Amino acid sequence: MEATMTAVVADDYGQPETLAIRTIPIPEPGPGQIQVRLRAAALNPADVVALSGTMRAVAELDFPHVPGSDFAGTVTKTGPGSGPGVGRFAVGDEVFGMALPRGSAALAAIVSSPPSLTTGTLAEYAVFDADTPAVALRPPALPAEHAAALALVGLTALPLLRQGRFVPGEKVLVIGATGGTGSAVLPLLAETGVHLIATSTPTDEKAMRALGAAEVIDHRATDLLDETLRRYPDGIDALVNLALPGTELPPFARAIRPGGRLLNIAHPSPDPADFDLEHLTVETLFTHAEPGDLDILAAKARPIRYRSPSAAGTSCPTRRGPTPTCETTTPEASGSSTCDTHRVGHGRGRRRGVRPAGRLCRCRAGRYIRYPC
Incomplete structure (x- = not known):
């Protein structure tokens, strides 16, 4: 009799509401x-976009499709023979990382070499290619729930850090700092000694400062470009864009000093022809795993504590706060709660964590419900 498991499944392209547990x-x-x-998995915006069918040209899905790329878990079997990379892992090893659907081989080849492919992580079991830098051993000090939210955002942040060549004292503005990638970019940037300016709302300001921001600009209450120029009339050294479409970036060149950099990960990418490249470097970077990158991220991940404006309880808000998973939630004064998470690798409400063993958890009323549900 064929062994079965519980998984989140899509039978065709569509919206997340079409997903079913089967x-x-x-x-x-x-x-x-x-x-x-x-043991844990995370759902990223890219997973939802792929499910919608808009990425079909580079990420065609096979149905039934199990979504999910980020994961942490325990090796239960290795493939027959001595295929490439299998010797890296043994049954019982704790592993984590990210992988893309098998129909995304061309896109996966950009992310890592060799590429990292999977049967889908929102399930009790998944199969992964072993010979890839996008899968690694999980150190015991890094909880599975945190490791599962680490790989994709961390492997997006590291190329930005490397290409930016940041030096201490530089003034760097991060647009979209409260997103999942921002939660990895901020602490890694702060580690370089730059003066970090993050876009945020008052709700998320304490979390942004806990992640390393020296200043916060409320992008909803003020014009971001005008406020940046008001604070820094001579210009900032670099702008890291994690959120705005490329067509909205050319005016921000006014806020970057001559010789500065504009680094982008958002889609659509900015057209370099829209900028004066004699005085500005404009680059779009992509998620990419080099050998050892996951080890670097795991070593840098560490807990922070921040006060959330949510009501006290045993779960943490995802709609307004910067974390989809919490190690502990301790009720405090004024109806607030304090949540533990890791500086590198947590996300916001668009990034949902699940614990797929036994029963699958789901978000309800803007909250991540800890396993068991």
């Missing part, structure tokens, strides 16, 4: 692959 066969590893029992 029983499907457990995938078996082939040569060069490992099977992992998932």
Whole structure:
């Protein structure tokens, strides 16, 4: 009799509301692959976009489709023979990382070499390619729930840090700092010694400062470009864009000093022809894993504590706060709660964590419900 598991499944392209929890066969590893029992997984905006069908040209899905890229879990089987990379892992190893759907091989080749592909992480079990820098051993000090939210955002942040060549004292504005990638970019940037300016709302300001921001600009209450020029009439040294479409970025060149940098990860990318490249470097970076990158991120991940404006309880808000998973929630005065998370690798409400063992948790009323549900 074929062994089965519980998984989140889509039968066709569509919106997240079409996803269903179903029983499907457990995938078996082939040569060069490992099977992992998932302890935690995370859903990213890219997973939802792929499900919508808008990325079909580079990420065609096979149905039934199990979404999910980020994960942490335990190796339960290795593929037959001695396929590439299988020797890196043994049954019982704790692993984490990210992988893309098997129909996304061309896109996965950009993310890592060799590429990292999976059967989908929102399930009790998944199969992964072993010979890839996008999958690594999880150190015991890094909880599975935190590791599962670390890979994609961290592997997006590291290329920005490397290409930016930031030096201490530089003034750097991060647009979209409260998103999942921002939660990785901010602490990594702060570590370089730059003067970090983050866009945020008053609700998230304490979290942004806990992540390393020296200043916060409320982008909803003021014109971001005007406020940046007011504070820095001579210009900032670099702008890191994690949110705005490229067509909205050319005016911000006025706020960057001659010789400065504009680094972007958002889609659509800015057209370099719209900028004076004699005085400004404009680059779009993509998620990419080099050998050892996940080890670097795991070593840098550490807990922070911040006061959330949510009511006290045993779950943390995802709609307004910067974390989808919390290690602890301790009620405090004024109806607030304090949440533990890791500086590198947590996200906002668009990034939902699940614990797929046994039963699948779901977000309800803007909250992440801890397992067991």
